[in-house]
Amino acid sequence: MTRIVIAGGGMSGLSLAAHLAVADHRHPVVVIDDGSRPLDAMTWASWSSRPGLLDAAASRWFDKIRVHVNGRTTVLRLGRYRYRVVRGADLAAVVRRYTDPLRHFTYERGHVDGLTDGGLIVDGRFLRARWVFDSVIGPEDEPPPDGELVFRGWRVASERAVFDPEIPTLFDFRTSQAHGASFVYVLPEDAHHALVEHTSFVPPGTPPDETAQKEALAEYLGEVAGAGHYEIDREEHAVLPLRAAQPTRQHDHVLTIGARGGLLKASTGFAYERVQRDSAAIAESMQRHGHPFDLPRAPARFRLFDGVLLDVVTREPTQLERAFGALFRYRTAEPALRFLDEETVVPQELQLFAGMPAATYLAAARQRLTR
Template sequence: MKKYDFIIAGGGMSGLSLAYYLTQSPLRNRSILILDRDQKNRNDRTWSFWEDGAGPFESIMFRKWNTVSFHGTTHAGLLDMGSYQYKMLRGIDFYTFMDAELAKFSNIERKQATINRIADSPQGGFVIADDEPYIANYVFDSTFALNLGQPQNHNLLQHFKGWVVEAENPCFNPEQPEIMDFRVDQHGDCRFVYVMPFDANTALIEFTLFNDKLLTDAEYDADIRQYISRFINTGTYQIRETEFGVIPMSDVKTKENPSQHIVRIGTSGGYTKASTGYTFQRTQQYLRDIVHNLTKTGKPTRQQSWFSGRFKLYDSVLLNVLENKRHPADDVFTRFYARNKPVNAFRFLDEKTRFSDELRFFSTYPWWPFTVAFFDVMRRKMLG
């Protein structure tokens, strides 16, 4: 049996990004097998994220914005992103780009197969896909399903349905995406809409909830329809595309390096930020770190300082506030964006702030619900 240097189990966002970073590194000639059950030839998702400067996928970015709009409870207006840009990347553009880039390397094989098992052995990482065994020095796994729903963790879901709407009237401002619009009934949850304009007549309108119960398809549709009729002067409109997604917002303990030859990446590796669901940019950063270490030391582990673990604690506290409904979510997010400089808010979400900056952030939150949440998180940690 051929032994690969690397098997990438799951060729989605993280798997393809990892393969791409390997091709951009001194490891570009290593043998790589990418396994995925799908062809990845549909626009199955759109990634939005913010970035400081140009990134590796700049040439395929669908839209970029310097300012974004926010509608909260006591504040509405534009947020100046400073040196950041808010960016939008369509899944299909990413997959097509990766097809072309990876095809340049004859040492990269791609197979469409369903993975049944991934296991470690003294000889390397094993993968069984469509009953065929494969082995490699390292298996990078983005197919592992997280063990969500355990009572000692916080387990919210970020779920959303979006419509790409083509309107009769030029009702969208192409320069201004709406990142959070809380002018929708909260029903005691955290519910908001975001609007990503493609041009004056076309936009992705996405209704988003943070809670633990999915809605029916008809309920998401009714909420999007109501939002459009209340706030956007579309005239008649056509729905050109739809998108639905569920992202775990959980502080479940994840294992990026479960055993010697297996590394979990992407959502499986715990790369999703628990309090926001944002995954794309963190995945890019973490994978670049992995490739860097693999090149330097031969080992695909990421170095993490213990002090950076404080951001996980902050995430748990916010999840605790939301899950236990200790304070209205729309007010929490309004305070976050209205009382802090937006650029600092984005830096905080990127986990790139100093502790002194973070204390300043916390002083803008309602102190009692967050203090109760903090002690509840500590209690759970001691019990767990």
């Protein structure tokens, strides 16, 4: 049986389906999703420095960001990067343009109960598969989280024209640090409408404080943004487990993809662009070798950096502003984004770290390495 099953038709499952449709025509592909996370409710933003197969899914592109850190607001050009916004329905529509013309690609509604020898269990029934790309079950030895990203976002309609339609705010630290290392993120649609999101890095297992999040959002909209009267059209909230360690993705005929596969960057909570690159690499491996396992790996030090940052900021929340301030202190955001994309070399990293308290980070790194 040569069937490929993609377990979960969310961001990573759909992205992989499109890349396989372009690269590999030997196997029938079935995407199975139980509908538990409706795509219409999802939007992903991310930065990117190169063209991608699914670029047509982006509804907005920005070439500048705003940051407010250490008491100063700065607008930064993105250099060779662009910041883009992809809505769930648009991603699905663009993916279907690639897969619908291929009769051997199908989409099925079903609940994946588990993975098993030679296939998987869907709605209680065994389904044989040569390869399973799993975004829903996850590896057996999933590493424990090093922290959590807790966020609550309001899509607001403000009476006053307070949002800059051309410039998203990647982080604004004018919010209380009492409930964890926190900032506010603003993704504008136009001068009156934006997603305003309160985001905190907290130790694993910290229960989200809904009241504090809502108070912080109201305070930001009132006192910082000066929104005046506003309506909340939609709310999103989530707790994302952040893992610095790489889970074992490969097991027999299974490759874990998406957030469960460790593609969520532990120091940012972003996964979209990493999933695009991973999908392209999987499809290329399939085409070249007939298996999906020839995947590039970033140097291990980047996972150490993520873990150390999480250790430091979950212990001492005010360090997050110092760290982001150091990374984004250049004329453009490019050095910071290149580092977060794990594409810097050691001398560049040493320069970026120069603005951070060395003793705090070295002690945290030492602790991590001797655990």
